[in-house]
Amino acid sequence: MGRWQPKSEGFVLRDGTTMSDLIDIENREVSTRVLSDPEIYELELARIFGRTWTVVAHESEIPQKGDFVSRHIGEDPVIVSRDQKGEIRVMLNSCSHRGVKVCRADSGNTRHFQCPYHGWAFDGGGAFVGAPIAREQMQGTIRSKADLNLRAARTATFAGMIFATFNKDAESFDDYLGDFRWYLDLMFDRSDDGIEVLGPPQRFIINTNWKCPAEQHAGDGYHAITLHRSILEMLQKDTDPDEPFMSGLNVNWNGHGLRCLDTRKAVYDTVAALGADKLTDPLERLKLLPLGLTPDQVLRLPDRFSPAQLRILADFPPQVGGLFPNMGLFSNPAPLPSGPPMYKMVLHAFVPRGPNQIEFYNWFLVDRKCPNEIRDRMSRAATMSFGVSGSIEQDDAEMWPAMSEGTRGYYGRQGKLRYQAVGVEGKPEGWPGGGNVYDGFGKDDNQWNWWLRWAEMMGGTQEARKIQHLDAAE
């Protein structure tokens, strides 16, 4: 034995290590061991990917009845389908007979999923339909038909993004997003017309632990100054630490984190060029800022958002962030070498494939009403900076394997990740949004809160639980 004990409050690894040994609350340090340990990884599959919501697809990938895509929740293959009633269903892609994947294509349209091994068939919602040679009752009579359905996940959507979990006892999706929803609406839910994917996601393998990109996306703006120096050079910006990406506000909630960036700062030369810097009325500013919306949609923003939200969207929009456990989010202007600045909406998922590997999913999103010519330019602008070939994310993909490798060896895994740049929590005067807010130069607080949530979900220390709840209460 010596395996971790799922029913206990915390856990004890084979060598006697407990969560408290791995997360040092007082000194804000995380043991590097958590980035590669196979025992911890197995625990994560059960306690994090087995217990909370993760994104699997966008509604626009399965617009018609019978459409499906194949994805993963943790390491579990799932089918995301639109059944014959038009409902979105997510189910384990594993036959109730011998466990074979009943669907081996990435996408398509079907009324039934029939297992290629013995022919057991399931409808678009995963309900068992029958087994070949009906008169012989090859499914037997010991189990009811309902027992033979593909395992169903709970589903929920936000801005068309489909989230799912197999955990019947998981918190509601509304509670999962909590105070974060207010900010996410500003990023992705800005018109009645909705958003859609440009097409099937980019997918690529990175040899890293899933937590390396995940904790970065929770709020690490600091890395931009060094890792993305080349981008600043291209923008002909010096790297004065007060500028350009660090001014703003970090928000975290329930392990989610994002950064609101000040559009009035100099980095937005394009904004100044458009004359928006001189305007104070939020809607007048929004009419000039790149938003990825049609002029009509911009005029309808006040129907959708409160004056306080409009002010934030104009001056301090949430632009980059992540959802716990393994998602990255971007909604912000995207330059092109010529012509007006475009806008990009980006969704990442860091799907675990063992302790030292992820499959990176990258979706680009666009407003459904976006004219084709603009859509082409937005695709070009997004691809220029983001995803597998993007000038910015090329370098991120270089760092995460380096982080994994640096912490994997005998001595490397005895080290610490340090989150000791401590900010002061507090909302600026009149800040209308919720969550835990840190104003000013972005410090380590968002990422540290990401780890506290990780520790809590892993059955972590009492302290992690207490701190999370204290933060939540404020």
Place this chain on the structure above:
Amino acid sequence: MTDVLDRTTFTSKPARVRLPAGSSDHFRCLEFLEDEAGLLDDNRLADWLDVLHPDLTYQMPTRYVVYKGDGDGVAPGMFHFDEDRSTLQVKLGRLIRSDSAWAENPASRTRRFVTNVRVYPGAEDGSFDVTSSILLVRTREGMDFVTARREDTLAPIDGELKLKRRYILCDQTVLRTANLAVML
């Protein structure tokens, strides 16, 4: 006895007449592909930019796996690369000029194996449509592979062929390389 093979399934596109292998046009296009692959292998990115046509379209669509009869697993709209001359100028300009473009500093060693070159007359006067297979091997600590069919259009400017269109149909649905800081 009937033929058990339905041969129509082997010809997805109407046959196009290729220019004969060994013809001067074929050799001219072959030389172009060999030379530009050499520039990329040698990391001479600025020189490679010079072989691009000002009206270049350079795209590599995302792929997905489908059952037989469900098409070829490529959808319009989403790309690994979606470039024109100006975006490539920026992307490669970063790699050329900055010491902080970490994805290629240290630079990977790359080798492009270009084969199965077929040349067809192009739509424009003096232009050629060229299809080729490429195996890109990218080496630093690990060894990454990308394989693809490329559909190119080469068009002359002042008598010199330039790359006007490249459509890269990669075979991998899930790319086995952490980034595409290298060109195909």
